């Protein structure tokens with residue numbers, strides 16, 4: 681592997697494993713960037729925390745992140761984006777990219793658009809403003825209080841039946857995943873609602889690439905990916921699983 685000293689570093693933050701699919705997409709489209717994934721698995725779900733408690737935990741994580749001197753940081757958590765991204769952008773000088781539910785492309789299809797999110801995101805001003813602005817047709821926001829924790833705690837053995845019990849029984853013409861943990865059950869959700877399901881992954885990854893201004897993607901050299909905070913071993917194992925599932929077996933990735 682070539683020396684990677686000159687790669688810019690991008691940090692990620694999520695409460696747990698939710699942000700790993702977005703990390704994969706960023707690793708895929710930005711092979712000249714190193715990544716460090718910070719998580720707080722033992723204290724999730726963030727979606728049920730008070731605003732004050734969430735700020736306290738996020739502040740702790742971001743003090744570690746700021747010490748890495750990143751070129752940018754991705755908030756790979758809809759809940760933290762909804763509740764804390766304005767605060768973080770005021771406090772830190774590096775670029776902060778936050779994932780947001782993909783309401784715009786889903787609602788543009790017309791019909792009823794169902795947004796599934798954590799309780800904290802569901803009641804947030806930012807999600808409700810987004811729905812008001814782009815939710816042409818009918819947009820319904822539903823909180824799934826126990827779903828993110830179920831996915832986090834059962835990732836090795838997700839049960840379709842158990843997941844279905846945690847989903848609202850509603851007819852929909854499109855579904856928007858308003859929590860990054862839900863990407864792990866995208867197929868179950870697609871079958872359950874029998875309609876297209878949208879996540880904000882590709883859009884957020886493209887936004888990061890635009891901010892970094894790195895266009896020489898084909899000139900690959902080695903990239904380093906590390907995992908810190910929370911259950912970092914679990915996060916690394918699940919990320920490796922995603923790499924295998926996607927058939928991404930690059931010799932150039934050092935984990």
Ligand code: DGL
Nearest residue numbers: 698725726727758759860
């Ligand atoms: N993955 C996070 C999100 O996108 C939330 C999970 C949690 O409640 O901690 O909202």
